[in-house]
Each structure stands twice: as structure tokens, then as C-alpha cells.
Amino acid sequence: MKKNVILVILVCFALVNIMKAPALASTVVTTGAGYKTMLEELCKAFRESGGTVEEMYGGTIGQMLAQIRQGSDVNVIVSDIGTLEAMSQGVEFDFYESLGDTPLVLAWRKGIDIKSPGDLENDEVKSVCHPDAQAAIYGRAASQFLESSGIGKKIENKLSVVTLVPQVFAYLSSGEMDAGFVNRVMILNGSDKLGGWLEITEGYPPISMVAAVLKGNGDDPQVVQFVEFLRSEEGKAILKKNGVW
Numbered sequence: 001m002k003k004n005v006i007l008v009i010l011v012c013f014a015l016v017n018i019m020k021a022p023a024l025a026s027t028v029v030t031t032g033a034g035y036k037t038m039l040e041e042l043c044k045a046f047r048e049s050g051g052t053v054e055e056m057y058g059g060t061i062g063q064m065l066a067q068i069r070q071g072s073d074v075n076v077i078v079s080d081i082g083t084l085e086a087m088s089q090g091v092e093f094d095f096y097e098s099l100g101d102t103p104l105v106l107a108w109r110k111g112i113d114i115k116s117p118g119d120l121e122n123d124e125v126k127s128v129c130h131p132d133a134q135a136a137i138y139g140r141a142a143s144q145f146l147e148s149s150g151i152g153k154k155i156e157n158k159l160s161v162v163t164l165v166p167q168v169f170a171y172l173s174s175g176e177m178d179a180g181f182v183n184r185v186m187i188l189n190g191s192d193k194l195g196g197w198l199e200i201t202e203g204y205p206p207i208s209m210v211a212a213v214l215k216g217n218g219d220d221p222q223v224v225q226f227v228e229f230l231r232s233e234e235g236k237a238i239l240k241k242n243g244v245w
Contacts, residue, residue, distance in 0.1 A: 027053045027222045031078040032061040034136060034165050034183060035209075038242035039078050045238060046229045053226055060135045062087050068214070075217040076226060080137050080207045094218030096210040097227050100236075100244040104141040104204060105187055107197040108179040109172050117145075117200060120179055121154050129160040129168050130181040136164050137207060142181035144204035169193075184243030209244050 031039045036057055043053050056072065058064050061079045068074050068091050077084065081096060108114050112124055120128055130146075131139030139161070146152030152159070160177070162168055169186045171177035173193035187197050211230055217223045229235050239245060 026073075027051075027076060027220070027226045028056055028073045029053060029076040029078065029211075029226070030056050030058070030064045030074045032064070032083075032137070033057075033059060034138070035078060035185075035242070038185065038238070038244070041238050041242070042078075042230065042235060045234055046226060049229065049234070051225055051229060052222060061137075062134070065089070065091050075214045075220070075223055077212045077214070078209065079212065081210050081212075082205050082207070083137055083140070084210070084212055092215035093212045094215050096212050097230060099209040099211060099230060099239055102184050102207050102209060102244045103199045103201050104138055104145060104207070105182050105184055105197050105199050106179065107169070107172055107182050107187065108195045109175045109177065110193075110195040111175070112178055112195055114179060114196065114198070116198075117149060117151060120151055125155075125158070125178045127158050127160065127177045128155055128179045129162050129171060129177050131165050131168060132161055132163050138165055138181055138183050141204040141207060145181075145200055148203040188241070188243055209239075 029039060029043065040055065043055055046053055054073075056074055058067055061077070061083050064074065064077065065087050069089070078099070084093075106114070106117055108125075114120070114125070119125065130142035133139040133143040143152075146159075162171070165182050165186060168177070168180040168182050169190065172180050172182075173190065184199070187194075191197065211227060213223060213227065230239075236245070
């Protein structure tokens with residue numbers, strides 16, 4: 001009888017200590033709409049390797065940063081460093097983990113041929129579009145390139161702005177637009193639907209992708225584990241598949 005009583009007491013004591021023990025914080029990651037698919041792939045592979053991670057999405061990086069300022073649980077943001085520095089507005093980070101670079105890409109529909117960005121001025125090209133500079137990394141890069149190259153002023157009458165990169169790609173693949181600015185991942189996943197494309201590497205600040213760890217989370221074991229996965233060969237392979245290297 002005494003043994004049973006002692007056993008019950010020990011079990012109760014263990015349960016109380018478990019309840020008192022702080023739960024391990026989960027890694028919560030986010031990114032903008034343009035890299036949602038890439039981050040979903042990374043998170044899936046990370047979970048399959050034994051890691052724990054939650055995903056939280058909400059549109060553009062600007063919108064996600066606003067949610068973080070309002071107290072969301074996100075502790076890792078995957079984006080380009082230029083956007084983060086321009087839009088952080090009080091959101092602080094412990095560190096940036098470099099993931100690789102990814103360029104602006106000029107693409108065009110089937111039926112026309114473009115040899116260089118200057119060909120956008122040709123009569124054959126009647127419509128050009130790029131993503132919104134306020135909503136998309138590549139919109140900002142396209143706008144900066146068009147301004148620095150002087151091409152923007154010359155094609156003002158045929159230039160349109162849409163919201164995000166996937167819309168540009170949809171217009172090009174359907175033939176509704178002649179040319180447009182997209183990212184490398186769109187080309188990797190759908191170049192057969194286009195007439196051609198070329199990477200633009202000058203005329204705008206480099207697009208350097210990072211995993212930004214929110215201030216106060218740099219020593220969290222689960223966050224560290226996720227960052228280490230991004231550094232792994234498996235993580236790098238997924239990044240490369242999505243145009244980041």
C-alpha cells in the first residue's frame with residue numbers, strides 16, 4: 001500500500017514539474033507572396049527532417065512587418081534585405097542569414113523576339129508590364145532599372161503596373177502583354193510558356209535574399225535549427241530550385 005501511495009506522489013510531482021516547465025517556442029516563419037511556394041517547400045523538408053516550424057502568411061512583406069509590429073508570433077522572415085531595411089520601421093533583427101542572390105528577369109511572349117532591354121522601345125513591342133514597386137521586390141527592381149537605364153521614359157505610353165509577379169507571368173503566357181519583368185523562379189517553372197527571357201544584373205540594387213531572425217530569437221534552439229537547415233545541402237537545393245543561389 002505504501003508503495004502505491006509513494007508511486008502516486010511521484011507521478012503527481014512529475015506532472016506538476018512538467019506543467020511548470022516552459023514550452024519550447026515554435027519557429028514561426030513568413031515571406032511575401034512571391035516566395036511563398038519556396039518557403040512552403042523549405043518548411044515541408046525541414047519537418048520531414050525532424051524539425052518543427054509553423055508558417056504564417058499575409059500578402060506582402062510590408063503587410064507582414066505591420067503584423068509583426070502589432071504582435072504576431074513570427075520570428076523568422078524570408079525576404080530580400082533591401083525590402084527589409086526599407087520597410088522595417090522599428091522591427092529589429094538579431095541577424096540576417098544570407099540565402100543567395102536572385103536577379104530581375106525580362107521575359108516576353110511567344111511570337112516576338114527581344115535581344116536586349118533596349119528592344120522594348122521597338123514598335124513590335126506594344127505593351128510592357130511590371131509588378132507594383134510598393135508590393136513586390138521585382139516591381140521595385142524593375143522600376144529602378146527602367147529609371148536608371150532611361151528606357152522607362154521612352155516606353156511610358158506602353159507601360160503598365162500590376163500587383164505581383166505571377167500576374168505579369170500570366171499576361172505574358174496568355175499573350176495579353178508583349179513583355180514584362182518577373183523573377184528567376186517563374187522562368188525555371190514556366191519558360192516553355194514564353195517566347196524568351198534574359199536576366200538583368202545591372203541598373204538596380206542587387207536582390208539578396210536572407211532569413212532575418214527577429215530580435216530576441218537568435219539563441220532560440222528551434223530557430224537555430226531552422227537556420228542550420230537553410231545552410232544544409234538540402235536547404236540550398238530547394239533555394240536553387242526556386243532561383244536563389
